[in-house]
Amino acid sequence: MALNWSEEKIAAFRKALLDWYDQEKRDLPWRRDHDPYHILLSETMLQQTQVATVIPYYNHFLQRFPTVAALAQAPEDQVMKAWEGLGYYSRARHLQQAAKQVVQDYGGEFPHTAAELRQLSGIGPYTAGAIASIAFNQPEPAIDGNAFRVFARLFKIDADIAKPQTRQVFDQLIRQLIDPQRPGDFNQAIMDLGSSYMRAKDPDPAHSPLAAFDQSYLSDTVLDYPVKSKKKKPVVVPYFALVIHSPQGYLLVQRPRTGMLADLWMFPLIDRSELEAALEVDQLIEAAAQFAALSGVALKFADAGAKPVRHTFTHQQWQLTLVEAESAAFDLAVLPAKWVKAADFEKLALPTVQKKLVAALKAGGAL
DNA sequence: TATCCGTGGTG
């Protein structure tokens, strides 16, 4: 998309945006300096996550892993523990992998170009542009949801921002507008604008510093932009959650390294949709015994009919029916599993859904 | 390219 603005108009646009930013920019922990490690950490945490949620995680994580070298050397389970509750857990694993790449491939000094940053694990076009512009003053766009919304409104762009190929339309446009003297501030100003006057819900475009440049505002069509196709509803997946207790504690298993809640610890789950008609208690016992390699160990089930715990993810809604069992301790050597005392749960990285299950058990008097 | 991957806030 070619921009037919004069040089004077482009200069006025940049000045209006940056003057406003200089006056009104938010005071955020990762804006204290331009350390690329700080920028990488904050940008990774901020992916699909709100600022208010990230701030305490960011401060704690930096306290725990102060440098890129410290993160590269850290045990992975400690990194996961620091990420616990933040969601999208593969971000944590990729972040540590990127730290290792910086140490091993670049001697501990981040590369300066977006193209090189893009090669690091977990860094996509947005994060590469953010680090390159904020930490290294490179004139690279950082196109996040805010930038999509702000520029879609400014220029009444009809392309669907849910489609990957739409990014290039915005990229081309922003490269013509970004301030070559202050690219990092330009990108961050757009984000601040997108989270304030140009927010998604109930925007206040009249008071935006870019109101005079905003084609959607000038035509009273702000709420028509950005154009974004809708997501599908999450599918319902029913599980039995096995609460197996022995003298050594509760049985927890580590989730597979890929997929949902990767690497985190939970009660064993049995996918009821794969069990077909095996919904009777005796069949359930058989399935549980099979799963946990419990042959010969007697189980006593209780409260199998209790109300399920619900937890909704982006693409799935889990309905978890708690099934409690008392067991002798048995050898777990071959499983990614261990017996854990309830008081020691907090030492492991647990997903929120597991914490919900624990809370339900405590409310029911068990555990 | 379409789908997968969490969580908490909001109206």
Place this chain on the structure above:
DNA sequence: TCACCAAGGAT
């Protein structure tokens, strides 16, 4: 209850 959103990336 529900739909949508919030500083996206990997596959």
